[in-house]
Amino acid sequence: MKVITRFPPSPTGKFHIGSARTALFNYLFAQHHGGTMFLRFEDTDAERNKIEHEHDIIDGLHWLGISYTESIPLRQSERLDVYRSYLHQLIESGAAYEAEPAENGGGNVVRFKNPNVKITFSDLIRGEVSFDTAELKDFIIARNTGSPLYHLAVVADDHDSGITHVIRGEDHISNTQRQILIIEALGFSRPVYAHIPLILAPDRSKLSKRHGAISLNEYRAEGFVAEALVNYLALLGWNPGGERELFSLAELVRAFDITQVQKSGAIFDLQKLRWFNHSYLKKLDAEEYEARFAEYIKTEKKAAPPAYLSQAIRIVQERGETFGHAFELLHTDCAFLEDNLNGGAPIPIPLLTKGAKADALTVLAHLKKVLVLLSGVDEKSFTTDAIKDAVFPYATGEGRASVLWPLRVALSGKEKSPDPFTLAGYLGKERTLSRVSNAIEMLSRV
């Protein structure tokens, strides 16, 4: 039997990170078993739906690399006739009945006649789960005979599209009993269920806006890459067993086993997501990194990348946990690549001497000597290694901090930056000498 799962969001809000994980699990399960995942929009509540949310979800799915097959029709709102006929079938068989008038007029609500039985279903993650449906009373399945509600629509759609496995959030676990009751009244067969644990905020409450970013788009805007998000989300509540943590989507598909999914909720750890993201970013070759980074800057920051972008890639790739972070770094750690250092502002003397563990006069003497040493390096081979060879012995002899710190500050104008040899290597001989000279001039005036 071919496995068919489904991802049925209701387009009433931004594509939630938890919803994305549910989609991912459905996708992984279906793919692992050579099946397919259907997408359908549950939009029976006309007042809360927005078309842009549908676009947002579809866009997010594509971005993550989660493929799907569209249900036909895609929206429940286009299948009202079908639900109506099931509703009539239920009423005719006595399984449902028209009750009190609807709140907003337009006929009577339809209630399901509860047989008050015990329902037990087996869940791939939790094992046997039992409910006594008696406490449900005769629950409402339609606003009126023409307007079905969620439970009826879900059962109808899952049946008609041949869904074999219902994989959804744990928040749906108590809905299962209602749906099974309807399934049995309609004579359908049950799908297999799997209720996955919820994603929790650091305080173990349900993840919501007040905890920070919850929509997929926010992570995308911050410069997280799809590979990292997919990898992190998959391993939040599931683990293939070994000690490896980095998996591509295809590898996740191969290894996925829904019965190994954790039973308890998992706290969303932004730090770890950042680590995953940085790991993926660091693995990119410089060319691809630059292409993707430039694309990010264009679409998310709506800005033009600085002229020195290509030169900054290695530095930024090593340090930036996200593209957003890397973008900031462009203007801090990489600002030394700007032709006009600090916009031409002089470097403060205290900064020049701060980490040198030496007085201004000593620092001045060191810089003068370094200038001479640097001048001796051939312009054509003014590389990080050559510069180091020229300066390092002297720095070691004099006390590295007292030589290297001022040199680094003279070249970067910053308290934090890459090391001085790297800096000089990037800048080239001319700009390096000029910046050191400027610093010397500044110190001489004191």
Next chain:
RNA sequence: GGCCUCGUCGUCUAACGGUUAGGACGUUUGCUUUUCAAGCAAAGAACGCGGGUUCGACUCCCGCCGAGGUCACCA
């Protein structure tokens, strides 16, 4: 509150009757071209509590406590 579900380092997790309870993130400390980042090395850190069952329980059973979900004419 009723019902359902869950309970291994701070966090994500592995092991599932016999292990020094493993890994990863984070934290702390070293090392490297004494800043920052990265890298490398190391340290600290867990079986919720109480009863059973057993030669032996994190692993099985019961109770307690704690946590989450759900109780709509939303989905």
